[in-house]
Amino acid sequence: MSEYLSEEEQVARIKSWWDENGTTLVVSVVVAVAAAFGWNWYGGYQEDQTAAASSTYVTYEQADEVGRSAAVAALAEQFPGSAYHVLALFNEAQNATEAGDLQAAETHLNSVVEQGQDQLLVDLAKVRLAKLQQAQDRSTEALATLAAINSEGYRAWGLEAKGDIHASRGELQLAHEAYTAALESLGEGARRPLLEMKMHNVAPAQGEFVPFADPLSDALQAAQETLEQEQAEAVEAVEEAIATLEATETIEAAEGTEAQQEETVPQDETQTPADEEGNADD
Numbered sequence: 001m002s003e004y005l006s007e008e009e010q011v012a013r014i015k016s017w018w019d020e021n022g023t024t025l026v027v028s029v030v031v032a033v034a035a036a037f038g039w040n041w042y043g044g045y046q047e048d049q050t051a052a053a054s055s056t057y058v059t060y061e062q063a064d065e066v067g068r069s070a071a072v073a074a075l076a077e078q079f080p081g082s083a084y085h086v087l088a089l090f091n092e093a094q095n096a097t098e099a100g101d102l103q104a105a106e107t108h109l110n111s112v113v114e115q116g117q118d119q120l121l122v123d124l125a126k127v128r129l130a131k132l133q134q135a136q137d138r139s140t141e142a143l144a145t146l147a148a149i150n151s152e153g154y155r156a157w158g159l160e161a162k163g164d165i166h167a168s169r170g171e172l173q174l175a176h177e178a179y180t181a182a183l184e185s186l187g188e189g190a191r192r193p194l195l196e197m198k199m200h201n202v203a204p205a206q207g208e209f210v211p212f213a214d215p216l217s218d219a220l221q222a223a224q225e226t227l228e229q230e231q232a233e234a235v236e237a238v239e240e241a242i243a244t245l246e247a248t249e250t251i252e253a254a255e256g257t258e259a260q261q262e263e264t265v266p267q268d269e270t271q272t273p274a275d276e277e278g279n280a281d282d
Contacts, residue, residue: 009238057084062269068092081115087127106132123154130161139165156182159197172209177200 013239053075060071072092089108096105109132112125126145133142142165149158163178179199186192202209 016247028055029276045230053079053082057088062090076111076115081117083118083121086112086116088120090125090128091237095211097132102132115221119151120153123149123151123158127157127161128153134161134165134168139169152185156185156192156195159185160198163198164200167198172202173204176209 001282056071056074056078060068060075063071068088070090072085075082075088083135089112093105096102096108106129109125109129113122116122116125123210128151129141130145133139135146143162146158146162146165149155159178159182163175163182166175166178170175176199179195179202182195183192183199
């Protein structure tokens with residue numbers, strides 16, 4: 001018996017294997033081809049979407065107020081939650097804040113939180129939203145907003161803002177805990193001098209958390225008072241100098257007038273007694 005399979009046996013085995021696995025193989029190849037085609041199509045589609053969103057954002061940046069509103073609406077409709085949509089909302093929130101319309105700014109930031117696709121941008125919006133809520137005396141809501149931050153990238157910023165809120169409420173122990181946690185969450189080698197100063201300002205004194213004065217505010221107030229006093233003294237000195245100059249000019253003018261009057265006195269009024277006697281003899 002031959003050690004090698006005959007051609008007929010090899011063909012039979014191939015046919016048998018094909019009957020068992022051919023359909024699966026064909027389906028696998030079709031799926032692989034379709035997946036490759038779909039991936040390429042999706043990649044192209046994403047590039048087209050990104051280019052279109054970028055173009056709309058450029059239109060937003062170059063437009064006037066009415067045009068910007070229309071561009072933001074277009075971004076929200078066609079590319080909701082995209083990076084370009086979020087950037088436009090951030091810009092709108094900043095403009096509203098500068099205009100004093102905190103409610104409108106809060107609406108824009110809430111849109112980022114609800115629709116944003118990038119978690120880092122969403123958490124950045126939460127930090128800014130919490131500061132707006134705190135500015136409107138809604139510290140409890142602000143703390144809840146900060147508690148919802150998920151990404152490590154903004155954990156330190158969120159904890160620092162949390163510490164600021166507790167400090168403003170006089171909750172110094174909670175503020176110290178938040179500032180300490182914020183420092184501990186920083187990356188290795190990272191430093192935040194202002195955050196460190198905040199932590200030290202609310203640190204316990206002899207084991208007790210006591211209200212602290214703001215030395216920076218006191219120093220600024222003292223400097224302002226000193227400056228105002230120096231300005232007042234300078235104005236007073238100038239006024240005195242002007243008054244002295246005016247008095248000197250008045251005296252000089254009076255002396256000049258007297259001298260002029262003496263020069264214009266009639267000759268007969270200036271005769272001596274001897275002249276008068278001579279005139280009498282004549």
